[in-house]
Amino acid sequence: MEMDQRIDPLFRPLIKDNQSAQAITRPSLSNWQQVIRKLVKNKLAMLGLFIILFLVVMALIGPLLVPYSHSDQSLLERNKEISAEHWFGTDELGRDMFARTWYGARISLTIGVVAALIDLVIGVTVGGIAGYMAGRGKKGDRIDNLIMRVIEILYGLPYLLVVILLMVVMEPGILTIIIALSATGWVGMARLVRGQILQLKNQEFIMAAQVLGAKFSRILLKHLIPNTFGVIIVNLTFTIPSAIFAESFLSFLGLGVQAPAASWGTMTNDAMGVILTGDWWRLFFPGLMISLTMFAFNVFGDGLQDALDPRLRD
Numbered sequence: 001m002e003m004d005q006r007i008d009p010l011f012r013p014l015i016k017d018n019q020s021a022q023a024i025t026r027p028s029l030s031n032w033q034q035v036i037r038k039l040v041k042n043k044l045a046m047l048g049l050f051i052i053l054f055l056v057v058m059a060l061i062g063p064l065l066v067p068y069s070h071s072d073q074s075l076l077e078r079n080k081e082i083s084a085e086h087w088f089g090t091d092e093l094g095r096d097m098f099a100r101t102w103y104g105a106r107i108s109l110t111i112g113v114v115a116a117l118i119d120l121v122i123g124v125t126v127g128g129i130a131g132y133m134a135g136r137g138k139k140g141d142r143i144d145n146l147i148m149r150v151i152e153i154l155y156g157l158p159y160l161l162v163v164i165l166l167m168v169v170m171e172p173g174i175l176t177i178i179i180a181l182s183a184t185g186w187v188g189m190a191r192l193v194r195g196q197i198l199q200l201k202n203q204e205f206i207m208a209a210q211v212l213g214a215k216f217s218r219i220l221l222k223h224l225i226p227n228t229f230g231v232i233i234v235n236l237t238f239t240i241p242s243a244i245f246a247e248s249f250l251s252f253l254g255l256g257v258q259a260p261a262a263s264w265g266t267m268t269n270d271a272m273g274v275i276l277t278g279d280w281w282r283l284f285f286p287g288l289m290i291s292l293t294m295f296a297f298n299v300f301g302d303g304l305q306d307a308l309d310p311r312l313r314d
Helices: 002-007 018-024 031-041 043-065 097-133 137-155 159-169 174-200 204-211 216-227 229-252 264-270 281-308
Strands: none
Touching (some): 031 043, 043 097, 043 281, 097 174, 097 216, 159 174, 174 229
16 A cells, blocks of 8 residues: 555556547548548649649630730731730741640640540450459450450550551541540550459459349449559549640641641641740740640659558558
8 A cells, every 4th residue: 555655646547538538539531531631741742733723724714815816827926025915925927825825735635634534434444344354264364365465466556656547547636636545545554454453353342242242343333443543543644644745746746736726746846946046935835834744743643642552641
């Protein structure tokens, strides 16, 4: 008893009550709340998201901020420097570069997003079927092998060759370049999804769904694909800038968007001789937009990848 009285002042028991328990307990967060919280803390990823939103907003309202159309020509205004009248200067035909830059953003961003969404739909569907059917008897292995052989053939075809072949059959334009980019662009997504499905399909929750009699379509759409959603989103953020860069490259070569329409690629192609003439603004602004777009999507994709990785969470 004397020992208890001697030790008691040094070792006091913690008084527990509901109020103190709630004060030290961290609030429960859902999976997506944790992802958003981690993403918001990443300043570089937030910078990339801000740049993406800025480009989208300016693509919508940018051409409306000046009293010129992207196709208005005036030889009296040709190759004008940056001024209060022409914020980005003019080109060799007197067209306002500010209006053309943001009109080109509409085309470049549209091609990139649409091509990426087509890759998403085809790649997830084909990759999901191949991954689920692999190892499910002879019939399943034949389906998986057939799909993978087709993917390997398409993966070996350079997209530039596909574009040139399509140009022979179809007229050059936005639709042609979207089809060309999507014709072989989905194979990367399909291979990624197939690998994820192969890892998930032997998990206990998939076996439980099979024992309960769930159909193939339900297992694929309700259980397998949603569990690969994080990887799919990250890959999508890298696919969009790749498609935009491919469109700019093809338009630069004269195989993409045709005049009088404008994209960042066609604008850089039109400005090929500015090094000799000194009209630096004609190449600077479309090149800057391409660089900003690539940078923004890549840093946002990296941040999203870290946020979706459960091993990196607090």
